[in-house]
Amino acid sequence: MEKENVLTKLKNYARKLKHNLFVLFLSYKDDRVPWYAKVVAICVVAYAFSPIDLIPDFIPVLGYLDDLIIVPLGMSLALKLIPHHVIEDNRAKAEEMRKNGKPKNWFVGILFILIWIAFAIWIGKVIRTIVL
Template structure:
């Protein structure tokens, strides 16, 4: 079972790298690039929308949302582009993934605003 999970995770990582390179390819339609950029940025983000320390929900985005996004995007991108990007993906997997600190900062900002909103509403309720 452990080997299947490791294989699945490695394949998911490989697909994210393929999408990373496909997003930069001029042969990909603009609407596919936008959706691909969102999926890749979220996957590379050092911070999750739902933090992993939240029981069960914390891993749902990693296990469900990212793979669903990948499946949708793979259908939007031409097969020739995917084939070309597979070679680049194998090469970068040896060197490690890039981090997207901009998306990470946006997610931190969103969580900060949610916390501030909650504090304000709790303060209003107590007064």
């Protein structure tokens, strides 16, 4: 019984995180949100959906620990920076999106990929200048 209770709690927590990611995504696109909150929101969403982690997932325990700490902390910060009425409006929109199927925004997906490519190129240049 105890195992099922823990598993249920984890599933509910994961569902809540996913819902809040959609809220942050919608808030990023909302004109009522200050620019600094948008920056934090899009960074959290990008990190959560990015295949690249600060600590790779194949490292036992630590690999998933960064996702369990960084994403919820970033999400908490972003939600505190966004006006409450905007969050409530976007929670309703996110719930409607969930009912109609997952959001499909190819532009944002391509944008994230381009950002990671640009970041990789920049890191390569930094490393090359350090080595040379």
